[in-house]
Amino acid sequence: MADQTKGEAERPQRRRRKMQSVTMMDVAEFAQVSPSTVSLYLRRPEAVSASAGSTIARAIEKLNYVPNLVAGGLAAASSRAVSIIVPSVRNAFFAETVAAMQNILRKEKLQLILGHTEYDEREEEELVKTALSWAPAAIVLTGLSHSDATRRMLQKASVPVIEIWELGGQQIDAAIGFHxxxxxxxxxxxxxxxxxxxxxxxxxxxxxxxxxxxxxxxxxxxxxxxxxxxxxxxxxxxxxxxxxxxxxxxxxxxxxxxxxxxxxxxxxxxxxxxxxxxxxxxxxxxxxxxxxxxxxxxxxxxxxxxxxxPSGDLIGREAARLIIEHMAGKEPEPQISIDTRFTLLHRRSS
Amino acid sequence: MADQTKGEAERPQRRRRKMQSVTMMDVAEFAQVSPSTVSLYLRRPEAVSASAGSTIARAIEKLNYVPNLVAGGLAAASSRAVSIIVPSVRNAFFAETVAAMQNILRKEKLQLILGHTEYDEREEEELVKTALSWAPAAIVLTGLSHSDATRRMLQKASVPVIEIWELGGQQIDAAIGFHxxxxxxxxxxxxxxxxxxxxxxxxxxxxxxxxxxxxxxxxxxxxxxxxxxxxxxxxxxxxxxxxxxxxxxxxxxxxxxxxxxxxxxxxxxxxxxxxxxxxxxxxxxxxxxxxxxxxxxxxxxxxxxxxxxPSGDLIGREAARLIIEHMAGKEPEPQISIDTRFTLLHRRSS
DNA sequence: TTTGTCAATCGTAGCGCTATGATTGCAAAA
DNA sequence: TTTTGCAATCATAGCGCTACGATTGACAAA
Incomplete structure (x- = not known):
């Protein structure tokens, strides 16, 4: 028989969850500053004094600290991720654009989250929904034609949208491509x-x-x-x-x-x-x-x-530029459209 | 720089942060259940009663709720993201593998986070570091040769690692590819x-x-x-x-x-x-x-x-399978290696 | 001296969710 | 009847970080 043991003996031992080996708090402690300062240093190094900065840098180095971007994303309401949705990366055109974007974005510590529609609007809708649940810094779509639901979701979410590889239709936000x-x-x-x-x-x-x-x-x-x-x-x-x-x-x-x-x-x-x-x-x-x-x-x-x-790489570079400028706080002109044009290369088959 | 327009009327209003329009709490309230139940329903629908399930489903539908995967990832200490690092997606081989993985993973609501090394080990190291800060469900690397630092980071992090497109070297965890x-x-x-x-x-x-x-x-x-x-x-x-x-x-x-x-x-x-x-x-x-x-x-x-x-798509499919099995709790045999082999196609050029 | 200004730093309340352990209600066992 | 077992549900403490507002201290202005 078990007694009714509710509420008498205090059990201060609470549950615990996971653990990231080294957190920002550890760094702060080691560097003898507050966590806020570490956070500030990480985001805007020029805002902390040189001495504090170097101490923190040393602590990070010493402890081998890796920031948790997921936590950061949650706190900041926007993650350092850019969602890009293309028909397929098997297609050399889109692969080139993706690669060009990636090569610029990685310097800004921005991650590319990739999705494939396989030329299916329904699939695209699903991908956009999932993409939004990552609170990305921006979302890049291929082409200008999307389902109404997709358009609505995008409109409601306050995420900058960049449509690439097509110009001349009704665009949501920014468009980069050609006719x-x-x-x-x-x-x-x-x-x-x-x-x-x-x-x-x-x-x-x-x-x-x-x-x-x-x-x-x-x-x-x-x-x-x-x-x-x-x-x-x-x-x-x-x-x-x-x-x-x-x-x-x-x-x-x-x-x-x-x-x-x-x-x-x-x-x-x-x-x-x-x-x-x-x-x-x-x-x-x-x-x-x-x-x-x-x-x-x-x-x-x-x-x-x-x-x-068609200069697919230029499209990617321009998209990356827009995203970076937006993150830097620059308010872009709405409905901007960038014509990357194309070049006819007259070789010997004609 | 914004103007400083403060100081006249006291506003006891405390600070606020961002806002996701509809949260899980809203759904719970609407469905007259606790947030835990909604969360449980989302993760393991079979664990909640049929009646509660359908009520919640209706609430989600009604409110147009989109779960915040960033918050979920933080709480669960592991995000529904898979990081894949390849030399370049411009390379048709890797593009095929990436596409094959994506096509399977998207059905499991797993996101692919893409990185390009451009055949540079230093770059790879940087990418792995960033990848880890996303607490991915798994991390996929190309090839078996990595810098010592990369290897150490990976070892320390408790993330399943899958190395693809190469067999026959010293592998970290699982390897899928051929000789x-x-x-x-x-x-x-x-x-x-x-x-x-x-x-x-x-x-x-x-x-x-x-x-x-x-x-x-x-x-x-x-x-x-x-x-x-x-x-x-x-x-x-x-x-x-x-x-x-x-x-x-x-x-x-x-x-x-x-x-x-x-x-x-x-x-x-x-x-x-x-x-x-x-x-x-x-x-x-x-x-x-x-x-x-x-x-x-x-x-x-x-x-x-x-x-x-070389069947690059098979490599992708097998990688996806391993990841999904791992997420389902199945403990994989350590150091598993899967030989996807290759086929010589004798056509007329020889 | 006092006051104001400004850069540097800090304290802390969440961000939205998950996972743990607790609780509830009901049917079957004692 | 009481107990137990079980399925369903709930309450709550964080996950690690960011950003707001407050505080500090140094120096210039009054």
Whole structure:
């Protein structure tokens, strides 16, 4: 039988939780200052005296102190994390932007939290929700089209939003990128300038990749205005050299007069190039090929590939700059949009 | 600098900090339960009664509650974040692994925090330090060679560490990958089997890319054992088609008898292929080419590229699996190593 | 001297949540 | 009846840090 032992014997021993080996308090103690001073030193070294600063620095070194960013994030209501949501990092374009951002942000001790939509708006919505629960310093999204729910969440949360890789639609906050229809237009103009009169656009996954679709539309429109023949040959699969080969072969069959093609991207163009080689079609003699992306192999092809370079790294750098400026307290102009433009590289495939 | 506008009317109002619009307390209040129950429901729905569960679910829905993962991470001493550190996500191999991990982890509401070393051990050390300050659920590193400081930090922190893309060295915790020297050996064996007797390895950035170096070494060793001629032609720049072209041209000049090459990766092989085309060298008639990676264009080349596929996605999937199992409380065998192997794809370039 | 100013430093109340141990209510066992 | 066992729920003490406001001390101005 157990007695009713409530409330008589005091048990001062309370529960404990986890433990971070060395905390800011330990550093403060060691350096003979208050925790506040340590915190201040860490955040704004110039605000503490030189002597205190060096003492603290020594203590940190000695104790091998690693700040707990999670605690800091909670206290400050904003973490040193930047959430970036792209269709997929397997795509070289986005990989380049992510890498460029990362390389700048890491110097500011900002972490990149990565998410993949796989071109799915629902997925994006889910990712944005999770991203927000990290109270990130900023959130970077790909493109301008999002679900209403996504837009609402973002609007309500007071997080700076940067939309990248697209311009010309309705933006939430800041946008950095270029006009994809202009890319298509540039490709068309270039081919026409080269004397081509029977054009086609070789498109991959146009139903999902909105930006590839915009490039395609720009191409077609410009060609039509110029009064030359133009067709779209497309495939639902993601852009690849294999798809490029298939598309060109299909295009040649359907359009015997074909003398110029623009491609979804350089992978497709590469496939088209190989297909020409297999079919003994001279490039650019009989057919001109224009790609998009200036991928790592494009200049080394035979013949080197004429392509349009979108400067994905500039997009990343500009995004990082905006974020850093925002964190430094600089109030950015609302609805700012930065056109990173693109460059047509005229090489020998056209 | 803001104006100092204080001092007239006394405001006994104490300080306030930030505000998350809807907190768990709000949900609890709305659902007429205690915050603990809401928390419990969120973490282990099966532990609360069905009625309470649905009430809470409704409250969450109604209030549009988004949990604060930062606060949760602090309280639980471990965040729902997985830190992954790779040389660069621009590299298609790592991009694939990252993407595969992400696609599994997102279903578990785990976030990927990305870091780039750019093949720099110092940088890696810095990244590991920052990563640890996020108290991640796990930390994933590329390769087995790290600085002593990195190793020490990792050892001291009680975070599961997974090293990927390499096997055969001294591992910290778990390792998932394959033996790169075996890749080189397989390439050599294959070329020899095809009747090639004058081999070369076309290597890019071998001084930094330790794994490419291992492949190279495996290639050379195997060739030597088999008694065939073997050379290494290398370039300090990162692997690219351009470098591949240069390397092959250099190799042909230095080794007129050359009849088989293995390459750092498929980009280099692609460049070699184009160089052969330019120099009218028949492939595989006069020269066999073996790549590494099975990149998106490799099967579509002309001729299609014989290459070795490393299954970077499997590495990612296995890593994700290990992490999820660990979080579910399953104690993993220490020093586990998973060999994801590789496949030689014999196509027409050899 | 007193007062004011300013830079440097400190004290402390949370940030929103989780995990521990306690408590409750009810059905089955004693 | 009382006890026990169990599932469901709750109360509460932090997790480690930041930022607000207060305090200190040194020096210039009055």
């Amino acid at each position: 994809h229809d202009q890319v298509g237009a540039a490709a068309a103009k270039h081919l026409i300038q080269q004397g081509r009169r029977n054009l086609a656009y070789l498109g991959a996954r146009l139903h999902e990749d909105k930006r590839a679709k915009q490039r395609c539309d720009g191409f077609v429109e410009t060609a039509k205005i110029a009064g030359v023949t133009v067709d779209v040959i497309q495939h639902p699969a993601a852009a690849s050299a294999e798809v490029g080969g298939m598309l060109l072969s299909e295009a040649l069959q359907a359009l015997p007069q074909l003398d110029g093609v623009a491609c979804s991207n350089d992978h497709v163009a590469l496939g088209a190039l190989f297909e020409c080689e297999r079919s003994s079609i001279s490039v650019p003699g009989r057919l001109s090929i224009v790609g998009f992306g200036d991928l790592s192999f494009s200049a080394a092809c035979n013949p080197p590939l004429t392509t349009i370079r | 790169h020297d075996q890749v080189g050996a397989a390439a050599a064996k294959h070329l020899i089997q095809q009747g090639r007797r004058n081999l070369a390895y076309l290597g890019a950035r071998l001084h930094e890319d330790k794994r490419a170096k291992q492949r190279c070494d495996g290639f050379v060793e195997t060739a030597k054992i088999a008694g065939v001629t073997v050379d290494v032609i290398q370039h300090p720049a990162a692997a690219s088609a351009e470098v591949g072209g240069m390397l092959l041209s250099e190799a042909l000049q230095a080794l007129p008898q050359l009849d088989g090459v293995a390459c750092s990766n498929d980009h280099v092989a692609l460049g070699a292929l184009f160089e052969c085309e330019r120099s009218s060298i028949s492939v595989p008639g006069r020269l066999s080419i073996v790549g590494f990676g099975d990149l998106s264009f490799s099967a579509a080349c002309n001729p299609p590229l014989t290459t070795i596929r």
